[in-house]
Amino acid sequence: MKILIIEDEKELVGAIKGFLESEGYLCETAGTYFKAEDCLSAFNYDIIILDLTLPGGNGIDLIKLIKSRNKQAGLLIVSAKNSLDDKIRGLDMGADDYITKPFHLAELNSRIKSLERRRYFDGANELIFNEIKIDIDSNEVYINGTIVDLTKKEYEILVFFVVNRNRVISRESIAEHVWGDNISIADNYDFIYSHIKNLRKKIELKNGRNYLHNIYGIGYKFSER
Amino acid sequence: MRLLQKTNRAYFLVSVTAFVIAGTVIYFVLSFIFDDQLNEKLMADIENVKLMIGKSGNLQNYYPFIESREVHGQSARSYKNIDTLVFDLAEKENISYRQISLVTTINGKKFFIAARDTLLEKSDLLATIAIVITSVFLLLLISMYFINRKLSLNIWKPFYKTLDELKEFSHDKPDFRLSSGSRLEEFTELNNSLEKLTQKVISDYQSLKRFTEDASHEIQTPLSVIQSKMETLMQHPDLKKDQADLINSAYVYTIRISKLTQTLLLLTKIANDQFPERRAVNFSDLLDEKINLYDDHIIGKSLIINKIIEPDCILETNFFLAESLIINLLGNAVKHSNSEGIIHIRLKKNNFEILNTGKPLSAPASKLFDRFYKTDKSSDSYGLGLAIVKEICNLNKWEIKYEYEEGLHKVIVKF
Numbered sequence: 001m002k003i004l005i006i007e008d009e010k011e012l013v014g015a016i017k018g019f020l021e022s023e024g025y026l027c028e029t030a031g032t033y034f035k036a037e038d039c040l041s042a043f044n045y046d047i048i049i050l051d052l053t054l055p056g057g058n059g060i061d062l063i064k065l066i067k068s069r070n071k072q073a074g075l076l077i078v079s080a081k082n083s084l085d086d087k088i089r090g091l092d093m094g095a096d097d098y099i100t101k102p103f104h105l106a107e108l109n110s111r112i113k114s115l116e117r118r119r120y121f122d123g124a125n126e127l128i129f130n131e132i133k134i135d136i137d138s139n140e141v142y143i144n145g146t147i148v149d150l151t152k153k154e155y156e157i158l159v160f161f162v163v164n165r166n167r168v169i170s171r172e173s174i175a176e177h178v179w180g181d182n183i184s185i186a187d188n189y190d191f192i193y194s195h196i197k198n199l200r201k202k203i204e205l206k207n208g209r210n211y212l213h214n215i216y217g218i219g220y221k222f223s224e225r
Numbered sequence: 226m227r228l229l230q231k232t233n234r235a236y237f238l239v240s241v242t243a244f245v246i247a248g249t250v251i252y253f254v255l256s257f258i259f260d261d262q263l264n265e266k267l268m269a270d271i272e273n274v275k276l277m278i279g280k281s282g283n284l285q286n287y288y289p290f291i292e293s294r295e296v297h298g299q300s301a302r303s304y305k306n307i308d309t310l311v312f313d314l315a316e317k318e319n320i321s322y323r324q325i326s327l328v329t330t331i332n333g334k335k336f337f338i339a340a341r342d343t344l345l346e347k348s349d350l351l352a353t354i355a356i357v358i359t360s361v362f363l364l365l366l367i368s369m370y371f372i373n374r375k376l377s378l379n380i381w382k383p384f385y386k387t388l389d390e391l392k393e394f395s396h397d398k399p400d401f402r403l404s405s406g407s408r409l410e411e412f413t414e415l416n417n418s419l420e421k422l423t424q425k426v427i428s429d430y431q432s433l434k435r436f437t438e439d440a441s442h443e444i445q446t447p448l449s450v451i452q453s454k455m456e457t458l459m460q461h462p463d464l465k466k467d468q469a470d471l472i473n474s475a476y477v478y479t480i481r482i483s484k485l486t487q488t489l490l491l492l493t494k495i496a497n498d499q500f501p502e503r504r505a506v507n508f509s510d511l512l513d514e515k516i517n518l519y520d521d522h523i524i525g526k527s528l529i530i531n532k533i534i535e536p537d538c539i540l541e542t543n544f545f546l547a548e549s550l551i552i553n554l555l556g557n558a559v560k561h562s563n564s565e566g567i568i569h570i571r572l573k574k575n576n577f578e579i580l581n582t583g584k585p586l587s588a589p590a591s592k593l594f595d596r597f598y599k600t601d602k603s604s605d606s607y608g609l610g611l612a613i614v615k616e617i618c619n620l621n622k623w624e625i626k627y628e629y630e631e632g633l634h635k636v637i638v639k640f
Contacts (some may be wrong), residue, residue: 009446015453022460051566072468102483105456153521168459170473172480179518181484191521216469218459218476 001116003042005029006036006062007051007078020112033057040069046120047112051078051101063093074115078103078225096120100181104173106164113163128223129162131208143206153178154199157192161212161222170219196220236369244362251354252445259347260323267325270340271304289313289322292339299335302328311341316344322344383412387419394423396430398611413477434493441490448483457481469561488609490547492596495616500543508538509549510571515551518543522559523568530569542621550617551608554579554636560606561634577638582588593627 007013010031011016017027029041030036033056039045040062048066050055052059059077066075077091077098091098096118097111117125117136127134133142139155143149150158160177161169175188178195213221274285274293284293289311304327310319362403390403401423403416439607464472494500512534523530540547558568558581566582592598594615599608618625624639 009449009450012446012453015450015457018457019453062451085567101445102452105453168457170459170476172477173456188521193526195521215459216464216466216473218473219467 001046002028003047003049003112004024004036004039004043004045005049006054006059007049008053008055009051014200015105016108019109023109025112033062037065037141040065045070045073046114047074047076047115049076049078049112050095053144059095063095067094072119074119076108076111076115078210104170104176105166106160106169106173107168110160110163110177119219126208127159127162129165129211129222132158132162132203132211134159134162143203143208146206148202148206148208150199150202151195153195154202155204157195161220164222165211166221166223168215168221172219174219228381229374232377232388233370233373236373237366239621240362240369240466244358248355248358251352251358255350255354256347259350263347264325265340267323267332267340267342268304271325271327271338274338274340275329275331275336278336282332284336289341292337292341296328296335296337299328299337300637301330301335308344309341317462320372321348335492380409383409384415387412387416391423396426398427401427403628419602434497437471437489437493441486441493441500444486445483445490448479448486451479452476452483485607485609488607488613492609492613492616495613495620498620500546500620503541503543505539506542506547507553508540508577509536509572511547512570512577515548515555518552519555519559526559526562526564526566528559528562529567530570531567532571534570538572538574546617546620550614550638551613554638557610557636558634575640578635578639580633580635582632583634586634590627590629594625 001024003020005013005016005020005027006194007016007029008031013029013031017029020027023088025047028039028045030039033054036050036054040048050059050066063075063077066073069126074096075095077095078101079098080101096115099108099111114136114213125136127136131144133145134140135142136159141150141155141158148162156178157174160174171189174192178192179188194210200210204210209224211222211224213223213225215221230349270291274291277283277285278293284295285291286293307324307326309322309324311322311324312318313406322341323344324339324341326337328337328497329568330336387403394401403420403423403489455472458472459469459476516530516532522528555570558579560615562568562581562583567580568582569578569580571578571580586593588598594611595608596612597608599606615625617623618638621640624637626637628635628637
């Protein structure tokens with residue numbers, strides 16, 4: 001998978017690139033409008049991450065270019081918070097998804113994975129982790145072949161973990177993923193805790209292994225250890 | 226007190242004083258002249274009677290005006306001037322008279338001669354004076370009032386106009402202008418100064434808004450960088466507990482700043498009317514959806530939700546702002562209600578009410594919608610939620626009210 005990151009903030013690009021490369025993606029970066037134009041005319045990408053606030057031109061114009069040159073590429077738009085008009089315009093013009101700044105890397109990963117599944121694995125929209133199988137289309141979870149009855153939030157948390165497997169996930173990013181960014185996070189710590197407790201219980205009940213590990217005060221890690 | 230009232234009152238007081246003084250002076254002057262003339266006339270009458278008695282030797286009597294009689298054993302005396310009551314035959318009552326009398330010797334005999342005249346004329350005269358003066362006074366007062374009113378109203382018209390226009394002033398109306406229409410230098414000057422002042426207020430406010438927006442915006446990018454770097458750092462495999470704690474608390478506070486600046490940015494954007502997209506929003510569905518967002522909180526606090534939502538309440542507004550309003554109001558009700566409390570949610574076509582049980586506010590309710598208003602200083606919230614709600618209502622010209630009665634906090638939004 002080849003990803004183009006169009007973003008002007010060097011440090012942020014570095015963090016995103018490092019993260020995505022550790023996830024096994026091949027990344028290129030473009031820091032200006034013109035560099036992005038160059039990249040888009042010369043190469044093909046599978047996924048493009050586009051920050052709309054780009055020096056040297058409006059990111060919206062780049063969407064047109066992407067749609068004419070890189071039709072097959074999945075397009076994820078990054079915009080400032082509360083710029084709803086940009087979001088709508090972006091999606092109207094053919095972007096596949098958007099994420100607002102500042103975002104959690106785990107959230108970015110979750111969006112990219114979802115984009116990837118929708119674009120490139122037609123039909124088999126599934127997530128598999130050892131004995132756990134998640135059918136994204138029907139929102140069903142199977143462990144060792146038997147269905148597990150999860151609440152909507154437990155399901156969302158599990159998918160978030162499986163997508164971000166082997167990574168430390170902060171409680172903040174879980175809260176934002178589940179409740180959106182409008183609700184005060186501190187209020188949600190206890191709820192995250194109890195959802196995860198229930199999730200563990202339900203997985204264990206179906207003889208699934210416990211992959212959910214507490215990482216000090218930071219959050220959780222979903223891994224074989 | 227209005228200006229016109231004040232000047233009218235002053236005019237009135239001055240005129241009353243002037244007329245009272247003038248009336249008194251006229252009274253004494255006229256009274257003196259009248260007395261003087263009456264006395265002269267009576268003395269002339271006495272002289273005539275003396276002459277006639279001297280010539281004819283006959284006593285002259287014309288009651289009650291002239292009286293003369295011969296007296297014995299009295300020494301001659303000069304004029305004596307008294308006011309006395311005399312029985313009037315025609316009126317059949319006692320009437321005030323002025324009497325001048327003397328005892329004199331005519332042809333060797335002694336005579337008492339008195340001349341009298343009624344004082345009625347004097348009181349008539351004074352009454353007339355009073356009536357005339359009062360009517361002149363009233364006439365003058367009334368005409369003064371009307372002239373003054375008309376004149377003042379005309380002169381002050383531009384002033385009141387300016388005043389009315391100023392009442393309409395709001396710091397977020399960048400095209401505010403005062404209409405100048407007075408030829409009076411003072412008013413033109415006033416208008417010019419006011420215009421300069423309002424322009425200054427407007428431009429200060431605009432630059433403050435721009436500053437808040439730019440600052441919030443500029444802070445976001447570094448925060449994004451910090452946040453992503455910390456998330457990368459968290460992945461380090463050999464992280465010790467104390468290191469993890471340090472990273473975590475720095476991380477949590479970074480997110481806190483980030484949320485704060487986002488909220489400030491949102492407030493500024495609402496105030497700047499930067500949410501132009503309006504469409505029909507199904508407020509009922511949106512409300513139902515957002516209540517679900519809080520189900521954990523509701524279960525956690527054992528709250529009872531009592532909702533009466535009229536289906537398909539459609540509002541022509543910005544979707545994002547409607548969502549923001551609902552989330553903030555619901556979040557507030559959930560947060561501030563006591564555990565095992567009740568939340569009432571009622572939605573009608575043009576009325577949205579949200580009530581929750583809880584302790585009364587510790588601070589004045591008038592400050593409830595202010596920025597950074599917190600009932601609990603140690604609380605994690607910024608106290609911006611209700612300020613956002615208020616701004617959203619202002620923008621949409623919705624009316625918002627807060628009441629507390631019988632242990633219920635009640636927020637009402639009228640669409």
